[in-house]
Amino acid sequence: MTSSRPYAEVIGDPIAHSKSPLIHRHWLGKLGLDADYRAWRVAPGELADYLAARRDDPDWRGCNVTMPHKQAILALLDSVDPSAAAIGAVNTVGRNADGRLHGQNTDLHGIHRSLEGVRLEDAEVVLVGAGGAARPAAYALRRAGVRRLTILTRDPAKGRRLADQLFPGAEIGALASEPAGDLLVNATPLGMAGQPWPRLPLGGLAPGAMVFDMVYAPARTELLVDAHARGFRTVGGxxxxxxxxxxxFATFFGKPAPIDLGDGLVEQLTA
Known part of the structure; x- marks a missing residue:
């Protein structure tokens, strides 16, 4: 397939729910770039054929990758950023000047920017969840020098695997426990619109602690409302x-994204 202008896309199955086209098209419009970004369904078993076809399309600039392809795509790329390899998941593929496909995991950048101003070195952190979103979180926290990590999960074996791979020495606890911490990170979909939220005990957090909820819709989850009422700092997904x-966006289109938290995009994403 060819296109009349440069484009990037997000791939996965299912894919219609993705917010990525809304975000990237918003920024393309603000910059006045003659390019496009779209969602493209790639079913399991079609990933290799998809990449082969896109390699031959000179207008294709790359793709974001969502489930179920974040792990499978690693073996099909020409190079992978070391951090993405350590996490075991790629969510962004760009095409280098020589045509080679390079994978990275931009969730790390999102996590670091979300936690700007939070002292992580020697901190005690509580991570809720042991699934796909928890992997870049654990990697980022270890790299930032976090001293102690407690992983709260319903599946202790899964939590232990995550710790062994990405944060050796992390403690594993149940969702109902109250570990001490300077930061709590929710890396589960619990609390998302339509999802039940088992209220987390926040009693172990230090005064002035930060609560970071990766869920972005609704904008103010029950966790964030509870944390704010207790006097903790909060940041949403x-x-x-x-x-x-x-x-x-910078990988695909070669320009910084024109992020403006007051331009209405956040409200569209979290509605």
């Missing part, structure tokens, strides 16, 4: 969503 997308 829309910040992470925008900044991870911004790194991908």
């Amino acid at each position: 829309a910040t992470m969503l925008l900044f991870q997308a911004a790194q991908a």
Whole structure:
């Protein structure tokens, strides 16, 4: 397939729910770039054929990658950023000047920007979840010098695997426990619109602690409302969503994303 102008896309199955086209088209419009960004369904078993076809399309600039392809795509790329290899997942593929396909995980950038101003070195952190979103979080926290990580999960074996791979020495606890911490990160979909939220005990957090919820819709999850009422600082998932997308945008289109938290995009994403 060819296009009349440069384009990038997000691939996955299902894919119609993705917010990526909304974000990237918003930024393309603000910059006045003659390019496009779209969603493209790639079913399991079609990934290799998809990449082969896109390699031959001179207008294709790359793609974001969502489930179920984040792990499978690593073996099909020409190079992978070391951090993405360590995490075991790629969410952005760009084409280098020589035509080679390079994979990265921009969730790391989104996490770092979301936690700007939070002292992570020697901190104690509580990470809720042990799934795909928890992997870049654990990697980022270890790289930032976090001293102690407690992973709260319903599946202790899964939590232990995550710790062994990305944060050796992390402690594993149940969702109902109250570990001490300077930061709590929710890396589960619990609390998303339509999802039940088992209220987390926040009693172990230090005064002035930060609560970071990766869920972006609704903008104010029950976790954030509870944390704010207790006097903790809070940050929602829309910040992470925008900044991870911004790194991908620069990869695809060669220009910084025009992020403006007051331009109405966040409201569209979290509605």
